[in-house]
Amino acid sequence: MTTQQPIRLYSFPLSGHVHRVKLLLSMLELPHEVIEVNVPAGEHKQADFIRLNPRGQIPVIVDGDVTLYDSTAILVYLAKRYGGEQWLPSDPVGAAHVQQFLSLAAGEIFEGPNRVRLVKLFKSEIDYALAHRKTLAVLGLLEQHLDKREFLAAAHATIADLACYAYVAHVPEGGVDLAPYANVRRWIARVEQLPRFVPMKASPHAIAA
Structure with missing residues (x-):
């Protein structure tokens, strides 16, 4: 359509x-x-x-x-x-796998990578130490999950990957180094290589990653 x-x-x-x-x-x-x-x-x-x-x-x-x-x-x-089916499978298991990561994007990624970035870029009055701990926890979870996987919820990219990408890829703008997370960095690169990928505006406050 x-x-x-x-x-x-x-x-x-x-x-x-x-x-x-x-x-x-x-x-x-x-x-x-x-x-x-x-x-x-x-x-x-x-x-x-x-x-x-x-x-x-x-x-x-x-x-x-x-x-x-x-x-x-x-x-x-x-x-x-x-x-169509690529971005959100209609079968119950495939749809549930995608939903798990939509929930992660709205939960742990929002509370961690999003919030450390809000503090650094916008001086938001948020507990940075707590957001930083949550960021490291979710990065560790993703690092483990992406071991021997190319994408989050299927053998190909889905809306799960798009939902999780931006705040994880831009977490150096929140003062968190991605260097220890090789699987996460490879996943970020795969998303950025998808056809018709468009970058998000970067902030000059990012640390080297």
């Missing part, structure tokens, strides 16, 4: 949540229009945006008469409507 008009994506260039959606839109070759939201200025909390997402968060997509927020929900929608 192809979209009849460009999908509108409400975006912020340093958001890993947005980047997940950008990746899938690009890889599915779906026409889309990026509408930048000035998050530091609080545009995502203004009335016009709240009408799109009552939670006041990015990303949001508008696809015809469908408006959706929450990055993993958007990934599921795009994969099921436009992507």
Whole structure:
């Protein structure tokens, strides 16, 4: 199925949540229009945006008469409507394997790699030591899981990989070195070699990795 008009994506260039959606839109070759939201200025909390997402968060997509927020929900929608079996298997076991990593992205990756980066880039008032410990824990989990695996949930890339990629790949911007995690670094490289991969804007605050 192809979209009849460009999908509108409400975006912020340093958001890993947005980047997940950008990746899938690009890889599915779906026409889309990026509408930048000035998050530091609080545009995502203004009335016009709240009408799109009552939670006041990015990303949001508008696809015809469908408006959706929450990055993993958007990934599921795009994969099921436009992507076919590759990105989100329909069989119960394959779908469950993908869901495990969507949950990881919304849980441990959000609480660890995302938050250490928020502290370093945006001076967020978050317990950095706790976020750092959670980051090392989830990196260790991924390192072990990716031993003898190329991708997270299947023999090929799925939305699980897209959901987990950005905050893990950009965790050096949060002051965490990826050098000890060879399997994770190889997985990052595989994702970046996928057709139509688009990079997320980097911050100058990254440490060498």
